[in-house]
Amino acid sequence: MAAVAQTSPLSRVFWPALAWIIALIFFFPIFWLVFTSFKTDADAVKPEHLFFFTPTLENYANMTENYDYWRFAINSVITATFATAFALVVGVPAAYAMAFDPSRHTKDILVWMLSTKMLPAAAVLYPMTFLTKNMLGLFDTHFLIIVVLCLINLPIVIWMLFTYFKEIPKDIIEAGKMDGVSTWGEIKDILIPLAWGGIASTALLTFIFCWNEAYWTVRLTTIDAATLSKLIEGNRAPEGLFFGRLSAVSTAAVGPIVVLGWFCQKQLVQGLTFGAVK
């Protein structure tokens, strides 16, 4: 930050002002969504009420009636929570073994895991539908969505945990081994308390990814396990009639996640670039 020291007063005002303007432009669509959600459907499409109107909460009050919001929201909460938990249960032991007891294949396994993340989902659309509908009878169940969300996020979970675990000094774990602590004890009493921050942010980020997922949750559900992505996609073209209520339900669908996201900006970089950008 030393570079700013000898710049002219003009640029000391100009550049921050520009940064603020750009930030406000980027945030504007979200602001507009929230803003519109307080208008009635009629006001939302009238130019004279573009900025001035009587705010109302009726769109939020009627979310259940209009869209059955809570059913979809509960499905989103259930699938995202269990998928995250499941991914951690499978991912923590795997990352633990890779970080503290690596073999010469560990690197290859990690890279291979990532490569599964890069397969285009659409390529296996029909086999997934066929398997779950015709053979396993799992189509449109919470269980299926949980398993799929877990699988598509597992590589990222293991990578993130691996990079966090690697920073823990090996001696601490070794000392536990000397004292005759079991593997389970090591994970539970030494590793998890030490890496708590890393595990928590991994969980948070995975939860966000699960919540926002919009391919499998839409294509492998109809009603029973349908999430908020499916709800919003089903109301894609209201032809202007329902801007108010649509804004309210959209705000409710993204609001909590955007706020959660603010708390894991740093982890996002690590989670999405697989530790390749530091």
Next chain:
Amino acid sequence: MANRTLPRLLQAPAVLMLLMWMLVPLGMTLFFSFIRYVLNSLRRPEWTTPSIENWRGLGNYKYVLEAKDFWFAIQNSVFIVVSILIFTVVFGLLIAVLVNRSFPGRGIVRVLLISPFFVMPAVNAVLWINMILDPVLGLNGLAVAGINDLVVGLREFPLIGQFFSMWPELKPISFRATQTSAYAVIMMVTWQWTPFAVLIFMTSLQSEDESQKEAAMLDGASAWSQFINLTVPHLARPIAIVVMIQSIFHLSLYAEIEIVSRGNGNKNLPYLIGEFTSNNIGAASATGIFAVILANIIAIFLLRMVGKSLMN
């Protein structure tokens, strides 16, 4: 060497799950891509069950390669992905450099900038195509109508009225149309992913060697030449990573395309696969294999880079 059984056992569930996830559906796609397999056929009912007896060899691939839609989808996929990449990288670089200095409210600016990234794709698309881009009721339509009203009002004035009476009436662009729906998708995805680029570039800028920059400044190097000669080379690697990660994500764009125009005039490979899947599974599978190949070409480079950074 310690006993290897335990670490293997700990990794086994994760490895086996991912192995199954990768091999089973992809193996089926590969199999279906070599047989005649349709969901409905009155003329040839035997084609409606997947069986080795309906072997078609490379026939599905040939059929797909000769389909006009396929080449359009490839072209359109590349057009969308490359446009998004150019916009996000350029905006991302400029914004990252701009925000990478201390000023009042920097924390809030960061929070505002990153927010679009956490909006779910379905909401992003619904918000943009309706509330913002709709040619009548969205801000797009309202803004154009406002300008037209203003021009009409100005025509009443003496002198300048003459000038404004020569102005044409503006027509708002409809972004659901065949020719423009790709632009809408590019716009909304750029909005969503520029924050990602900003975040990565900022992280990387913070590790830039400040002493080098100060030395350059003492030598009288301009801000621009510092940016070109020091900052851009430092950012080469993060730029490469942003480009590759986004390519992989955006090659499988789906929700945005579905919501904007249901693929009308704006198909990409995943959308085409979805359309084939409504009946011609053989063709859908062959297209899927092409999509896998396309993604792998990029993934190989990315994985190589990631693998290298893993070791240091």
